[in-house]
Amino acid sequence: xxxxLLLHITVLFVFPPFLLGFIGKxxxxxxxxxxxxxxxxxxxxxxxxxxxxxxxxxxxWIFKAAPMVSTAAILAAGILMPIASLKPxxxxxxxxxxxxxxxxxxxxxxxxxxxxxxxxxxxxxASREATFGCLSEITLFLNLTILALLSRSLSLSGxxxxxxxxxxxxxxxxxxxxxxxxxxxxxxxxxxxxxxxPDTHLELTMIHEVMVLDHxxxxxxxxxxxxxVKLFIFGSMVVSLIFTFKTHNLWIDTFFFILExxxxxxxxxxxxxxxxxxxxxxxxxxxxxxxxxxxIGFIIILARTI
Amino acid sequence: xxxxxxxILILVVILGLFIVSSxxxxxxxxxxxxxxxxxxxxxxxxxxxxMEFYIIxxxxxxxxxxxxxxxxxxxxxxxxxxxxxxxxxxxxxxxTILLSGLSVVGSFLLASxxxxxxxxxxxxxxxxxxxxxIMGFLLLVGRTKAISQVVGYLVLENxxxxxAILLLKKMPLLVEMGILLDLFIAAVVMGIVVSHISDEFxxxxxxxxxxxxx
Amino acid sequence: MLVFLISFPLMxxxxxxxxxxxxxxxxILLFTALLHSACISSLWINKxxxxxxxxxxxxxxxxxxLSVISVLFLMVSFYLMGYFKNESELSHKIFIxxxxxxxxxxxxxxxxxxxxxxxxxxxxxxxxxVPLINFVKTRQSIEATWxxxxxxxxxxxxxxxxxxxxxxxxxxxxxxxxxxxxxxxAKELSLPWFKMSVIFLLIGCxxxxxxxxxxxWLPDAHSQAPSPxxxxxxxxxxxxxxxxxxxxxxxxxxxxxxxxxxxxxxxxGIISMGVAYVFILGQEDYxxxxxxxxxxxxxxxxxxxxxxGVGIYGSLLHVINNAFTKGASxxxxxxxxxxxxxxxxxxxxxxxxxxxxxxxFLLAAFLAVSGVPLFGxxxxxxxxxxxxxLGHHYVVAFFYCLFLALxxxxxxxxxxKMLQGQPAQEAVIxxxxxxxxxxxxxxxxxxxxxxxxxxxxxxxxxxLLKGAGLLGG
Numbered sequence: 007x008x009x010x011l012l013l014h015i016t017v018l019f020v021f022p023p024f025l026l027g028f029i030g031k032x033x034x035x036x037x038x039x040x041x042x043x044x045x046x047x048x049x050x051x052x053x054x055x056x057x058x059x060x061x062x063x064x065x066x067w068i069f070k071a072a073p074m075v076s077t078a079a080i081l082a083a084g085i086l087m088p089i090a091s092l093k094p095x096x097x098x099x100x101x102x103x104x105x106x107x108x109x110x111x112x113x114x115x116x117x118x119x120x121x122x123x124x125x126x127x128x129x130x131x132a133s134r135e136a137t138f139g140c141l142s143e144i145t146l147f148l149n150l151t152i153l154a155l156l157s158r159s160l161s162l163s164g165x166x167x168x169x170x171x172x173x174x175x176x177x178x179x180x181x182x183x184x185x186x187x188x189x190x191x192x193x194x195x196x197x198x199x200x201x202x203x204p205d206t207h208l209e210l211t212m213i214h215e216v217m218v219l220d221h222x223x224x225x226x227x228x229x230x231x232x233x234x235v236k237l238f239i240f241g242s243m244v245v246s247l248i249f250t251f252k253t254h255n256l257w258i259d260t261f262f263f264i265l266e267x268x269x270x271x272x273x274x275x276x277x278x279x280x281x282x283x284x285x286x287x288x289x290x291x292x293x294x295x296x297x298x299x300x301x302i303g304f305i306i307i308l309a310r311t312i
Numbered sequence: 313x314x315x316x317x318x319x320i321l322i323l324v325v326i327l328g329l330f331i332v333s334s335x336x337x338x339x340x341x342x343x344x345x346x347x348x349x350x351x352x353x354x355x356x357x358x359x360x361x362x363m364e365f366y367i368i369x370x371x372x373x374x375x376x377x378x379x380x381x382x383x384x385x386x387x388x389x390x391x392x393x394x395x396x397x398x399x400x401x402x403x404x405x406x407x408t409i410l411l412s413g414l415s416v417v418g419s420f421l422l423a424s425x426x427x428x429x430x431x432x433x434x435x436x437x438x439x440x441x442x443x444x445x446i447m448g449f450l451l452l453v454g455r456t457k458a459i460s461q462v463v464g465y466l467v468l469e470n471x472x473x474x475x476a477i478l479l480l481k482k483m484p485l486l487v488e489m490g491i492l493l494d495l496f497i498a499a500v501v502m503g504i505v506v507s508h509i510s511d512e513f514x515x516x517x518x519x520x521x522x523x524x525x526x
Numbered sequence: 527m528l529v530f531l532i533s534f535p536l537m538x539x540x541x542x543x544x545x546x547x548x549x550x551x552x553x554i555l556l557f558t559a560l561l562h563s564a565c566i567s568s569l570w571i572n573k574x575x576x577x578x579x580x581x582x583x584x585x586x587x588x589x590x591x592l593s594v595i596s597v598l599f600l601m602v603s604f605y606l607m608g609y610f611k612n613e614s615e616l617s618h619k620i621f622i623x624x625x626x627x628x629x630x631x632x633x634x635x636x637x638x639x640x641x642x643x644x645x646x647x648x649x650x651x652x653x654x655x656v657p658l659i660n661f662v663k664t665r666q667s668i669e670a671t672w673x674x675x676x677x678x679x680x681x682x683x684x685x686x687x688x689x690x691x692x693x694x695x696x697x698x699x700x701x702x703x704x705x706x707x708x709x710x711x712a713k714e715l716s717l718p719w720f721k722m723s724v725i726f727l728l729i730g731c732x733x734x735x736x737x738x739x740x741x742x743w744l745p746d747a748h749s750q751a752p753s754p755x756x757x758x759x760x761x762x763x764x765x766x767x768x769x770x771x772x773x774x775x776x777x778x779x780x781x782x783x784x785x786x787x788x789x790x791x792x793x794x795g796i797i798s799m800g801v802a803y804v805f806i807l808g809q810e811d812y813x814x815x816x817x818x819x820x821x822x823x824x825x826x827x828x829x830x831x832x833x834x835g836v837g838i839y840g841s842l843l844h845v846i847n848n849a850f851t852k853g854a855s856x857x858x859x860x861x862x863x864x865x866x867x868x869x870x871x872x873x874x875x876x877x878x879x880x881x882x883x884x885x886x887f888l889l890a891a892f893l894a895v896s897g898v899p900l901f902g903x904x905x906x907x908x909x910x911x912x913x914x915x916l917g918h919h920y921v922v923a924f925f926y927c928l929f930l931a932l933x934x935x936x937x938x939x940x941x942x943k944m945l946q947g948q949p950a951q952e953a954v955i956x957x958x959x960x961x962x963x964x965x966x967x968x969x970x971x972x973x974x975x976x977x978x979x980x981x982x983x984x985x986x987x988x989x990l991l992k993g994a995g996l997l998g999g
Contacts, residue, residue, distance in 0.1 A: 179319040183326075291333060291405055298329055298413045302322065306436065309420045429698045429716055445687070452680065458672065465679060472687050479693050490646045491686065494653075498679050501653050505672055508660070512668055521669040524746045 013260060014092040018084045021264065022234035023047035025241065025271045032275025047234065051227050059223035064124040072119030073225040076112040077232035083108040084239050088163045088246075090263035091254065097163045102150045105162060106143065109195070112232070113139055120217040131216030134286070138201070138213070141293035142194045148300040149184050149191070153247075155307050156180075166246040183303035185247050190296040192240040192274075194289075196233065199278040201289055241270045314434060317357045321436045324351055324474070325416060328447045331467060333409045336397045340463050341386045344470075349379035351470055355477050358433055367480060370488060374473065377496050382466065389503035390459050393510050400519075403454035415446035432478060444471030458506045458518050465502065469495050528582045531565055532633050534558070539626030543619050551622045552607050558626060559596075559603040562633075566596045570985060583639040586992035590842060591769050592636040594849045597974075598761040599629055601967035602754045605857055608963030609754060609864075620657050627654040628758070635766045641689050641703040644770055645682065648734060651763060652678045659751040659759075670743075670750035677743040678734055685730025685770070691723030692777075705773055712780035721786065727774050728790055734767035736824045737794045738801040745805070748817035749869065753860025756813065760820045760856060761849035768827055768845065775831060775997050784834065791832035792922055798825030799929040806936045811869045812862070815940055816855050819895050822933055823848045829926060830910040831997070833917055838994040840909030843982070847894075847902040847975055854971040855891040858884060861964055862944075871940055875947045883965055885945055890972045892941040896934040902978030 027044040034041020043049075061069065086101050086108075088094045117136055120128035153165045194201050197214035204215065212219075218229050245266045284292060327347040334340050352375030355367050390396075403411070419442035428438065444467055451464025473495075480488065509521070538558050542551055569589060584592070603625075610618065631654055635647035652675075660671040693703055695715040702708070708715075733740035748756045771791075778787040802822035809815040823844070830841030861884045866874045878885035894901040907930065914923035982990075 178315045179322045182319065183322065291409065294406060294409045295329065295333065298409060298416075299326070301413050302325065302416050305417050305420045306322070309424060309435070309439070426718055426722070429694065429719075452676075461676060465676070465683070468680070468683055472683055472690070475687065475690055479690060479697075491642065494646050494649045497653055498649065501656055502675060502679070505656070505660075505668070505675055508663070508668055509672060512663070512665060518672070521672055524666055524669055524673075524750070 010092050010256065011095050013256065014089055014094060015085075017089055017092075017260065017264070018081070018235070018238070021267075022238035023051060023231070025238055025267060026234050028268055028271035029275045029278070032272050033279050036276070036279035047230075051231060054227035054230065055224055057223040059221070059225050062123055062125075062220060065122055065220075069119045069122045069220075070225070072115045072122075073221060073228035073232070076115045077228045077235070079108045079112040079115070080232045080235050080239070083112075084235055086162055087239050087242060088166050089242060090246075090256075090259040092256065092260065094163055097161055100160045101162055102154060102160060102165070106146055106150065109146075109236070110139070110143060112236075116217055116229070119221075123220045125220065127216050128219060131213055131219075134213045135217055138194055138289060138293065141290065141297060142191050145187060145293065145297045145300050146191050146195075148297070148304055149187055152180065152184055152300065152303050152307055166243070180303040180306050181247060183299045185244060187296045187299040187303070188240070188244050188247070190292065190299075192237075192244060193277070194293060194296075195240060196237045198274060200281045200284045201292070203283050238267070241267055241274075245270055317354070317434045318436055320350055320353060320357065321434065321440045324354075324470075325440050325443050328444050328467060328470075329409065329412050331463065332412050332447050332450055333405055335405065337390060337393075337457065337459055338387075338396055340460065341383045344463055344466060345379050345383035347467075348382065348470060349375050351474060352379060354437075354474065355480060358437075358477060359480070366488075370480065370492070373489070373492055377492065378466070378470070382496070382499055385500060385503050386459065386462065389462075389506045390510065392507075393459075398455060398457055398460060400456060401454055402456065403450070408450055408454055411450055412443070412447050415450070416443045419443040419446065428478070437474065437478060441471045441474035444468070444474060447471075456517050456519050458509050461518065462499065462502045462506060466499060469499075527565070527569075528584065528637050531562065532582075532630050532637070535562065535626045535630035535633070539623045539630065542623045542626065548610060548618055551618065552603075552610065555603045555622050555625065556607065558629070559600040562629065563596045563600045566593050570989075581640050581643055582637045584637055585996065586989050587769060587772055587842075587996055588636045590989055590993055591765050591845065592633065594765060594846055595629075595632050595636065595762045598758065598849055598853045598971075601853060601971055602758055602857070604963055605754050605757075605860070605967045606963075609752075609860060617661060621661055624654050624657045628658065632762055632766055636769060639705050641692065641705065641708075641773070644773065645686055645689055648685075648731075648766060648770060649679075649682045651766060652682065652734070655755070655759065655763065658755045659747050661752050661755070662750075664750075667750040670746035674743045674747040677740070681730045681733025681740060683730070684726050684733070688723045688726030688728075688730055691719050691726060695719035695723055705776065708777050709780040712777050713782065715777075715781055720781065720783070724774060724778060724783070724787060725790070728771065728787075728794070731767050731770040731774070732794060732828075735764050735771065735828075736767075736798075736821050737828055738798040738821060738825070741798065741801065741821045741824075744821055745814045745817040748820065748856075749811055749813040753813070753856050753863060756817070756859070757853045757856035760817070760852040764820060764824055765845055765849055768824070771828075772831070772997065779997055788832040788834060791828045792919075795825040795828030795830075795832060796922065796925050796929075798822065798828065799926070799933070803929050803932045803936065806933055806940075808936075809940060810871055812871050812874065812940065812944065813856070813859050813869055815871075815937065816852070816859060816895070819855075819933070819937065820848075820852055822929070823852070823895075826907060826910060826926075829922065830906075830913065833910065833913040833919060833922070835913055836916065837910050837913030838997050839990055840906050840913060842990050842993050843909065843978070844903065844906035846986075847906050847978055850971045850975050851891065851894040851901075851903055854887065854968045854975070855895055857964070857968045857971075858887045858891050861968075862888070864964075871944060874944045876945075878945045887965075887968050887972065888941060889945060891968075892937060894972065894975050896937055897930060900976065900979050902975045905979055 024044065024047070026047040027042070030046065031041050031044060083105050085095050086097065086105050113135065117132040120132040150165075154160050157165045159165060192198075197204055202213040202215070218226070221229055242263075245263070249262075249266050251262075324347055327343055327350070331340050331343050331347070334343065352371050355371045355374075356363075359367050401408075416439070419439040422442060423438040426438070448464050448466075448468030448471060451467060452461050455461055455464065476488070476491070535558055538554060542554060545551055545554065569584065570593070628651060631647050631650040635644060635651065638644040638647055656671060656675055659674060660667055689703065692708070695717075696702070696708065696711065698716070729740065736744045748759055751759065775787055778784055799822050802818045802825065805818045806815055806822075809818065827841050827844055827848070830837040830844060861881070862874055862877065863869065865881055865884065868874065877888055894903055897903040897907045911923060911926060914920075914926060
């Protein structure tokens with residue numbers, strides 16, 4: 007039991023920046039460059055941690071506390087989420103609701119900090135983020151509801167490791183809908199192309215980046231790390247749905263899980279390199295489509311059980 | 313193969329959603345072609361156990377006529393048109409997506425009330441066909457460009473064809489082929505008239521076609 | 527014999543594309559129409575057997591409407607001899623060719639004993655009439671063609687869906703769409719599916735027939751098409767659609783669902799009459815006025831069928847009266863257009879003075895359309911009123927009479943204005959006298975309607991009674 011706990015926490019805390027490195031490498035490959043080394047995110051974190059933070063005059067304690075609080079919330083959500091066949095440290099009936107709300111809380115805190123700076127740029131980013139958050143949260147909830155209905159359990163650890171491995175042959179099409187919808191939500195929540203460009207320098211086209219424009223030093227390190235963990239958690243949801251093969255040996259399963267996550271990172275890199283960013287007023291339509299996918303899946307499940 | 317049939321039906325509905333939400337005419341026609349081709353596979357899958365020659369014929373005819381020839385012909389009809397995207401819509405894109413989602417929900421509700429007398433291999437067929445029919449109507453009513461209305465009519469037809477597949481064994485071959493042919497020629501005639509419209513008016517806005525009023 | 531009736535207009539239609547010379551094509555058209563009518567009259571004497579494995583067959587209803595179509599087509603083809611002077615070769619070829627296809631497909635509709643074949647026929651008539659409506663390519667005629675095409679095709683798609691529902695309703699016991707089998711086993715049809723199919727079929731075929739609120743294509747198509755085509759559309763196409771509704775009625779009656787069927791039809795009929803009145807009032811285009819009058823008469827037909835009993839006999843009689851009256855009316859408008867070169871009522875004045883023959887015909891057409899005594903329309907409308915009162919449908923009877931009277935007043939105002947007065951100064955262009963071909967058909971049609979106002983020949987009466995019997999009259 008203790009080994010499981012330790013392994014889970016280690017993977018959760020240590021692995022996520024590696025994913026970002028893989029995405030960067032994939033994009034560089036598509037661009038014909040060699041790109042930054044795979045461990046670059048770790049170096050970035052280290053560099054940021056050693057710098058001092060600069061605070062503007064209008065910022066108060068909210069601005070200073072926000073990065074830590076949001077990262078803590080995201081890590082707390084990570085503790086609820088099973089990894090491969092590792093049971094999460096904390097699990098209880100109904101933890102999917104807490105899961106979604108932890109992410110919402112993290113977003114809320116960052117938005118508050120962005121508004122706290124008093125600059126209109128951050129305010130613009132905050133409003134965009136809040137808008138897209140409305141639609142993506144509904145979709146996320148609906149997807150989790152579908153999965154809960156399918157596996158008859160309201161706990162994340164009931165849904166992800168065990169309950170669904172036999173479902174592919176029975177309800178395959180619905181699961182495809184859920185997976186596609188979750189993948190789109192992943193792109194939205196983690197500010198990936200086609201919704202938002204994480205590398206852009208033009209503030210007018212940013213959504214997430216512009217919110218955190220004012221953070222620096224350790225705060226920026228926290229936010230950067232939190233982003234990586236959030237990507238990891240969403241990715242693990244998608245990956246656990248697609249690959250349901252289990253060998254019941256902890257180490258082998260975890261190893262395969264890490265490989266699958268790297269595969270997902272490569273996929274995200276491919277999506278980012280081959281698509282262009284959507285115009286801002288078209289992003290709601292993408293979110294609507296994700297919502298429609300999950301609604302259709304939900305209706306099919308309802309129609310079958312009734 | 314129940315799961316494959318389900319997957320294809322869901323895919324068809326999703327493609328219908330894409331058609332309804334797309335703004336560019338070229339995209340609409342291409343996705344319609346793909347949808348028709350996938351729809352042509354449904355008879356294969358539904359009657360996999362007792363396959364007969366004419367079912368294969370109907371499938372092939374549907375795939376070729378509606379998946380290849382129809383889109384090609386539609387592109388010919390708009391060859392002179394320069395505006396390839398919908399400028400103004402009666403129902404906006406977001407509203408049409410929401411309405412199509414509602415239509416899927418409504419179709420499931422309606423289909424659950426109507427019990428089909430004979431057991432069928434997948435319970436998604438009737439809701440999908442109703443959803444396609446309503447999505448076709450949404451296109452017909454919500455768009456102003458003539459070619460979008462033609463695509464809407466064709467999506468409507470796809471929905472009716474999907475329903476007709478259920479009856480494939482019961483109806484005589486003559487009638488089935490006759491209906492396919494009829495609908496094909498109908499679409500051809502529509503394309504010709506659209507071509508006339510675009511020649512005469514230099515665009516395809518049906519808003520211009522409202523001079524005859526009382 | 528039936529196969530021959532359908533196929534030879536098709537073949538000759540194809541042939542027409544190769545024949546040079548407008549006069550010879552017109553003559554071929556006339557010859558085909560004569561042959562068709564001759565065959566139909568022989569059918570009155572001895573009924574043919576079913577052919578093509580029971581797909582084709584003739585019952586009383588089909589015979590009635592087929593004869594109406596044939597006579598009207600004959601008159602129109604005779605009229606066309608003088609109507610077309612100098613048209614372009616290609617458009618004339620297309621016109622005559624598709625006109626013959628149109629005849630062939632309408633024949634198919636009347637003799638079909640299978641629902642699916644019936645719908646194929648109706649769709650084919652729609653498609654073959656598109657080039658006919660679009661003959662003179664103006665902006666407005668393209669608009670009319672587009673509306674006609676879209677609305678009718680959607681209507682037929684809905685009717686097709688209704689047919690499929692009908693097949694599902696019978697999937698366990700009847701397992702076919704042949705009308706006779708459906709009527710025999712009607713009580714075993716699954717009820718929810720059957721009701722849905724009736725709704726869809728009524729809406730779909732009602733669209734083709736011109737019942738409000740699905741009638742929106744009618745005024746545009748009838749006003750923009752050349753007048754002889756308008757006559758054919760009003761007299762033949764609408765009746766084909768009516769036939770399909772009658773077939774649905776047959777099955778409904780056998781299944782005991784008549785109240786459901788009747789209530790929808792009566793409702794649609796009254797709405798049609800009301801809508802027709804609203805749009806005839808102050809109408810500026812005389813062809814549109816006659817088109818809305820078609821909507822009104824289709825409403826009368828629907829009410830007659832919906833009332834049941836004697837009303838069905840009245841409706842069937844009205845089919846004949848209406849077809850010939852409308853045929854005559856639209857052919858008269860053809861004459862008017864040739865003489866005044868305008869479709870506007872305000873520009874047509876003093877017809878009785880300048881063109882007495884056309885003027886008398888116009889007057890006669892107006893009286894016939896409004897159901898004035900002496901003409902056959904009065905008798906049929908009276909019979910339907912009688913059915914309403916007999917069945918205690920007083921509300922229906924009230925609205926029926928109200929709308930008939932209102933429409934009579936509105937049409938009277940328009941037509942009387944046209945007949946009297948002096949023609950505008952600019953319109954005094956030396957216009958040719960009407961040729962024989964433009965007078966004779968109208969005269970014959972009006973005479974038939976007049977005769978029906980006094981005397982219904984026994985052979986006709988027989989067929990009418992048999993037809994009504996099929997529907998439970």
